[in-house]
Amino acid sequence: MASLPAPISVAPSEPPRAGAIVLPVAIVAAAIVPFAIGSDYLFGAVLVPILILSLAGLGLNVLTGYAGQLSLGSAAFMAIGAFATYNIHLRVPGFSLLPAIVAGGFVAAAFGVLFGLPSLRVKGFYLIASTLAAQFFVPWLLSQYGWFTNGSASGVITAPPLTLAGFDLDNPAGRYAYTLGIVAVLTVLVRNLIDSPTGRAWMAVRDMDLAAAALGIPLGRAKLLAFAVSSFLLGIAGSLWAFTYLGTVEPAGFDLDRSFQILFVIILGGLGSIRGNFLGAAFVVLLPVALSVIGGAIVGSTLDPALLENAQKIVFGALIIFFLVAEPDGLTKLLGHALRTRSSWIGLTKPRQLEQP
Amino acid sequence: MFSNSPKSFLSLSAAATLVLLAGCQKEASSAQQGGVTAAPGKSQYFPLQSYRVGPYAAGGSGFFGGFIDYMQLINAQGGVNGVPLSWAECETEYDVEKGVECYERLKKSADGSPTAATNPLSVGIAYATLDRSTTDKIPLITINHGRTDSTDGSVFPYVFPLQLNPYSEVSAIFNWIGAKAGGLDKLRGKHIVVLYHGSPYGKETNGVIDTLAARYGVSVDKIEVPHPGNEQQSQWLKIRQINPEWVILRGWGVMNPVALKTARKVGFPADHIIGNIWSNSEEDAAPAGGAAKGFISITTHPSGTSFPVLQQIKAQVIDKGKGNLTDPKRFGTVYYNLGVVNGILNVEAVRVAQAKFGKRPLTGEEVR
């Protein structure tokens, strides 16, 4: 290989102020609308996983979309977050669930830095060795030593009841509200971080690392910080996955397929985009449901479920290729186009008026 | 393959159930078309968290094929005391999170028919939906697997391990080995290796095995095969080095044929390998070809197609083109028959509950 393309191609990052209005509106809408129309199914099996996968996508996007480091080990950091939270909540007196979740995020961040260390020496494709090592090592470690699962014979842990400041949130709507609160706060924080010198340093590392180094950006520190922030977010996503979505978790639940799923969230949603994570997560969660509903409606109950499932797989694979070919900037770009249909292309300089819903 | 386990542990021996049931069935009334034609809300609904793709598809498609075919048969014969059965399927790929999603999606039927019970056929999914089942008052049925402590109905009132639970399964195997050795007291000093699947299911029995090993003075080595188990070279080299009297194979899916083939490769005799409940199907042994010769496994339900209930399924479901199996050759295999047995047990539970609550679609709480 004489010449290699830049490590990754990404969408021009969203203009800094684009989300200034959209984000609060979206949060308020997410806090009100579902409660008006929500059913247990909508909360428990649709909205909560979408939110959590969005957060996980946000974490991976920090690393891959903004800082340009490919990772195939997202699920490992989710697992660390979930099990750290579980053990801190269980063993450290005085830690209620919410502080334990935050602490679990910090434990995941520490591991993120550890597995990010090879990025100081290798980059591009070979870096996947490090994240894959994490992907296979962490679930093994968690299931191998009974201490992590508090001696559960089968490695499955059960979540404590969900309460916050004395309120019982142990019902689908409560779980949704709890998840939404955490995800909203973190999304706002990340958005501001991306908008700060740190975020710009990441993008410089992503787009041209040698130039970034020449400009005096400490490459190693920027990369490790990206690993830390990314893993922190993934760790919290993992805790939420275990404690507000499934209510239980086993190490094997955070396998390579989960890492791929999160990767798909950011590819389909849009690399280097905050809004894209939410679109991508919604797409990943809803597509299988929609396909099986549509498939069932067309062919009726005589349809072989195995056929349906495999057809779904094919559709998923084809869509990924389609997006990569036709719209590499993902759903967020498509949505952008849709919002702009009536006005002419003005470019990215005046995004504020364009992005208003 | 032959089955050989003490009858006392098989209080719900499937063969007996099959015969018994066949005896009490009335002649078929054949009018039913397809699965569900009853008025909305008037059928007994079963959500099926099935898996027909992925590494464990062979087990899932056989089991759920049998289960569905049996329910087809019941419907073809007019339902349970006139109440037809309905069901909806959702693919889990043996994946816990998808299982939960399916549970939430399917727990209420589309037409308002009450839900009888869930049968996930996965230890992980069973764990994950345990609390939900209790909250939603839907019985969770685990056939030949599940938590040992769930046998005690007071701990988890909505969980029903059918046939063998892990404890009774392991003791059945120990008893069988004991019988071979000439009595359980002769087990002292023997060496056994447990080769288990690296999953919640695989580890489920480890505690029980330690207890029993201590009781009988057997030394046990437990060796894990990482999921999915298509590479077992080192495990079997180790087994050959240990050279135990018996190997208990607690496998699942592809791990089973690979175990048998690898055993042959290192020269460990197949007739000293004992498969557990989930290592005993045609799908487990056949791909291993000659390496499976002599392989022993315990079972609660023989394979074969000669049972009256299977003949009825053949006549009234499969020959009418309503069968659920894509490959009709798998009719009568172990997983298929397990599905049929599971269907029978589910339906019988409904029947018993109907005797108590009347001949109408029942809620999960009543079925319990």
Add this chain to the structure above:
Amino acid sequence: MQFFLEVLVAGALSGVMYALVAIGFVLIYRASGVFNFAQGSMILFAALTFVNLVERGVPFWLAFGATLLLLIAAAFAIERFVLRPLSNRSVITLFLATLGLSYIFEGLSQIAWGTQVHALDLGISDDPVSVAGLSLSSFDIAATAIAGSLVVILALVTGKTNLGLSLRAVAADPLAALSIGLRLERVTVIAWSLAGFVALVAGLIWGARSGVQFSLSLIVLKALPVLIIGGFTSIGGVIVAGVLVGAGENLAAIYLGPTIGNGVEGWFAYGLALVFLMARPTGLFGQRTWARI
């Protein structure tokens, strides 16, 4: 000591089988710069197609040829509908596209051939044989021989023929190759077809070893560390790396397992790959031009 040697040699032999999978990656990577994650599902597709044809009474070589034709057709389709539209895109985009491809292959093969486990008998005995006092698997020895001859054939094809010359030219400098009139699309199709052939051979051997079923597609995960250690561009390198990984994994499982826990082999190869990566960022025999810091 004898047991140690047996573990070592048995591991090395199964390592050759990992290398057999990894070779498919190398062929494609060299010709089109694509890290083809779908190689594993191509193996599944090839083995399932072959075994189902044989079970329907098609003679061995006819089934082999028919499967190969299908794989070549797939190579054309992939070039036309995936790689050509994505030319000049980043390696990571191409990698992600092959992830999508692997989903398509898995779905297609299971729709076409179902999900049952099939036995595949190549007529190679799998009884243990005694070689120099060591008890070894005759199947593994035969598989190693097949993999070895495959390597020789591929080395000849890519080394001595015009085709090989163009493959190497494209690998060395795609733009220069284009400017002297080489047709990139053709070279790409040929490389993917060769990789399909390797996938078929690997599928048959792995299928005979562990049954033809879905898990075949997961072998790709064992081939990845082999590839990282061996370097993405060297067939010889992945063979050496395969032997290293296979032997190391086996030794670790037997001798480390009892102290740190069962199931070490799930991640050991990746740990090994990481160590090698820190020492030699381009792999054992990979080309030195690969970006490093």
